[in-house]
Amino acid sequence: MELAPQLRRIGNDIIAAHLIVADEGITLVDAGLPGHYRDLERELHELGRPISDIKGVVLTHGDTDHIGFAERLRSELGIPVYVGAEDADRAKGAKPPATPKDPRRIGPVIQFFAYAITKGGLRTHPLREVVPVHDGDVLPLPGSPRVLAMPGHSPGSIAIHVPAVRAVFVGDELTTRHVLTGVDGPQPAPFTDDQAGSSASIERLAGLDVDWVIPGHGAPWRGDAPSLIAAYRTAEGLPAAG
Ligand SMILES: [Zn+2]
Numbered sequence: 001m002e003l004a005p006q007l008r009r010i011g012n013d014i015i016a017a018h019l020i021v022a023d024e025g026i027t028l029v030d031a032g033l034p035g036h037y038r039d040l041e042r043e044l045h046e047l048g049r050p051i052s053d054i055k056g057v058v059l060t061h062g063d064t065d066h067i068g069f070a071e072r073l074r075s076e077l078g079i080p081v082y083v084g085a086e087d088a089d090r091a092k093g094a095k096p097p098a099t100p101k102d103p104r105r106i107g108p109v110i111q112f113f114a115y116a117i118t119k120g121g122l123r124t125h126p127l128r129e130v131v132p133v134h135d136g137d138v139l140p141l142p143g144s145p146r147v148l149a150m151p152g153h154s155p156g157s158i159a160i161h162v163p164a165v166r167a168v169f170v171g172d173e174l175t176t177r178h179v180l181t182g183v184d185g186p187q188p189a190p191f192t193d194d195q196a197g198s199s200a201s202i203e204r205l206a207g208l209d210v211d212w213v214i215p216g217h218g219a220p221w222r223g224d225a226p227s228l229i230a231a232y233r234t235a236e237g238l239p240a241a242g
Contacts, residue, residue, distance in 0.1 A: 001043075003212070003220055006143075007165040008047070010039040013177050013218055014115045015065055018169060020162055021047060022142035025055040029145075029160055029169045030216055031070035031081075035119035040069065051077065056141040058133075059083040060171025061157040062090030063191070064124045065116065066216060071125040082139055084149065085132035087156025093126030096154065102190035108182035133158065148205075152198025153189060159205065167212035168205060168225070173198055174232055176218030186213075186221060186228050187235035202232055 001009050008019040010032065017032040017040075026049060032039075044051055054077070057070045062083055070091075073079040083091045090096055113121075133139065135149035135158075148159040153172045160169040175189040192198050205213065205225040213221040213228045221228050 003214075004165060007167060007212070008043055009220070010043050011036055011119075012115075014112055014179060015119065015217060016214075017066075017068070017216075018214060019043065020143040020145070020165055021049070022164065025142040026053045027139075027141040027143050027145060027162075028054055028057040028073075029214075030060055030066045030068075030171065031057055031073070032068040033065060033116060033119035033121045034068050034072070034123055034125065035121075037069040037072060054079055056139065057081045058139060058141070058145055058160050058169075059087070059091060059130075060160060060169055060173075060216060061154045062087035062092075062094075063096065063154065063172065065121065066171065067091055067127060068120075068124060071127050074127065074129065080131050081127055081129070082131045082133045082141075083127075084147070084156030084158040085134055086151070087154050088130050088132050090154060090156070091127045091130050096191075097193060099191050099193060102180050103178075104180035104190075105182060108178070109180050111182075112179040150198075150201040150204060152194050152196075152201045153192045155193065157198075157201070161208055161210070163209075165212070166210050167214055168208050168210050169214045170205070171216045173201055173215075174228075175215050176221055179217050184218065185235055186231040188232075189215070189217065199236065202229060205229060
């Protein structure tokens with residue numbers, strides 16, 4: 001689906017991945033779940049672009065609902081997969097630490113896990129090789145994505161700033177729809193290793209000149225970073241829905 005002419009989305013508000021579409025090729029941000037491969041093929045068909053136009057996949061972090069079809073693209077087509085250095089092991093299958101119990105409501109929880117299962121969430125393939133990236137790196141990919149370290153959700157979580165599409169991709173450093181409660185709006189994301197660290201990392205977005213702040217779960221935020229941060233701070237101050 002088109003967010004802007006060079007900015008497309010596959011998946012939905014439960015789990016999404018994104019494409020930056022340039023003349024010289026396509027950069028993927030995250031890789032959803034294995035079953036999103038078919039959504040990717042459909043999107044490319046709609047664009048009239050071959051899969052070989054994909055020059056790289058940048059992972060916002062190493063969690064299983066973001067690495068989906070990345071190993072398939074890497075092993076079958078030799079497409080490089082970039083991930084924050086401190087999340088390389090997680091992308092390769094290391095188990096994340098247990099996180100404190102998040103608020104949840106039964107309906108959204110069932111909806112999330114049911115969707116994940118239909119998209120092959122039980123057969124995710126860890127990466128066998130990744131290219132580790134660091135704060136400040138500008139990647140040699142369409143759109144020239146720039147890496148911002150955003151430790152908190154996981155140690156190697158990154159935001160990916162793409163000035164060419166006036167967007168920053170924030171993975172699960174925040175969410176605009178809590179997958180376990182169904183509550184909409186910018187807010188802390190569940191399954192976060194270090195919420196205090198995450199809350200501090202959010203401030204790094206403040207200086208970015210963007211029109212979009214795009215999380216891995218929930219609707220893309222259409223607006224500037226300061227207004228998103230303000231909405232996040234308000235949600236942070238409210239008691240968690242439970
Ligand atoms: Zn996620």
